[in-house]
Amino acid sequence: RRPLKLWRYRELLPVTGEPVSLQEGGTPLYHMKRLGEELGLKHLYAKHEGMNPSGSFKDRGMTVGVSMAMQLGMKTVACASTGNTSASLAVYAAKAGIPAIVLLPAGNVALGKVAQALMHGAKVIAIRDNFDRALEMVHDLCISEGLYLLNSVNPYRLEGQKTIGFEIVDQLGDVPDRIVLPVGNAGNISAVHKGLGEFIELGFIDRMPMMTGIQAAGSQPLVEAIMGNLPEVIPFKTPETVATAIRIGAPVNAEKALRAIRETGGTAASVTDEEILAMQRDLARKEGIGVEPASAASVAGIKKLMEEGRIDPDERIVCVVTGHLLKDPETVIRQCDPPIEIDADIQSLLSVLR
Numbered sequence: 001r002r003p004l005k006l007w008r009y010r011e012l013l014p015v016t017g018e019p020v021s022l023q024e025g026g027t028p029l030y031h032m033k034r035l036g037e038e039l040g041l042k043h044l045y046a047k048h049e050g051m052n053p054s055g056s057f058k059d060r061g062m063t064v065g066v067s068m069a070m071q072l073g074m075k076t077v078a079c080a081s082t083g084n085t086s087a088s089l090a091v092y093a094a095k096a097g098i099p100a101i102v103l104l105p106a107g108n109v110a111l112g113k114v115a116q117a118l119m120h121g122a123k124v125i126a127i128r129d130n131f132d133r134a135l136e137m138v139h140d141l142c143i144s145e146g147l148y149l150l151n152s153v154n155p156y157r158l159e160g161q162k163t164i165g166f167e168i169v170d171q172l173g174d175v176p177d178r179i180v181l182p183v184g185n186a187g188n189i190s191a192v193h194k195g196l197g198e199f200i201e202l203g204f205i206d207r208m209p210m211m212t213g214i215q216a217a218g219s220q221p222l223v224e225a226i227m228g229n230l231p232e233v234i235p236f237k238t239p240e241t242v243a244t245a246i247r248i249g250a251p252v253n254a255e256k257a258l259r260a261i262r263e264t265g266g267t268a269a270s271v272t273d274e275e276i277l278a279m280q281r282d283l284a285r286k287e288g289i290g291v292e293p294a295s296a297a298s299v300a301g302i303k304k305l306m307e308e309g310r311i312d313p314d315e316r317i318v319c320v321v322t323g324h325l326l327k328d329p330e331t332v333i334r335q336c337d338p339p340i341e342i343d344a345d346i347q348s349l350l351s352v353l354r
């Protein structure tokens, strides 16, 4: 019996040699009883991808992507990132012993993610523009300098991330009716859809869940395409949201994500920053699940879809919560009352506790 970790599924992954691995995957699947009851849902689950080595689901793509870089004899890896991809690339490049170059949108990356990219030794460049421009630049850089590009345009990233769906099926013991993911570049929703398609081909499962994508209201190109039944996604020029991880106007995997949603009878919805931050608090205080804002969007989206009567209360729903709370401490400090500071005596302590 193989442990429930990402490489349990090695026969479905492209790496032939020894992978560059930090024991990623095997993240918890929590039944959210209290929050589910509040939302009118009996079977609401959270797959906590913040419990990966670098604190986000990106580790799944990077263990495969960096392993492939080594297998292909690449010397340097690079990416543009809203933060978690750069943190994960720095971690896995360090494990592999090769240099990493990461491009970040200056002033719009959560503190924890910058700390990781720096401490794990990546060359961290902050671009005075948004993520979409950083992605264009790193693409040109890789072509002109022969670096290995590890954004989710790289199919090996999606190969690793498809294991989220495999683990959900193995942990739930069945296919959920719906899988909900926050959507930025739309790689993750596409990857999970691809993996479950492979499980169907292999006869492990006999049906697909409804793939559901949630975006931030100020950065919702995929939602507009789905709700407007458009043939393709029209990029947002100036995406804006407090959930900086999904502050992406031109999702590179848009076409795959549209297919994933449409072929499975899924849907897409957007949530406001206020709804995202309220759900981040609810997840932490009602379920003990600590996630960064973008991750809370998936559960905030389900709350909204329930309120709009767009989902059946009996559905078995898995919300993928994608990054750890510690990634974005500044947003937490801004949202919460500060600690109560007192003199170090019992009287003062008792006076503030009454």
Ligand SMILES: Cc1ncc(COP(=O)(O)O)c(/C=C/C(=O)C(=O)O)c1O
Pocket: 056, 058, 080, 081, 082, 083, 084, 085, 086, 152, 182, 183, 184, 185, 186, 187, 188, 189, 245, 246, 292, 294, 295, 322, 323
């Ligand atoms: C916490 C968190 N939640 C959701 C997403 C969206 O996933 P995709 O729809 O597959 O992009 C991201 C994406 C982050 C980056 O795109 C990056 O790090 O450059 C994230 O960090």
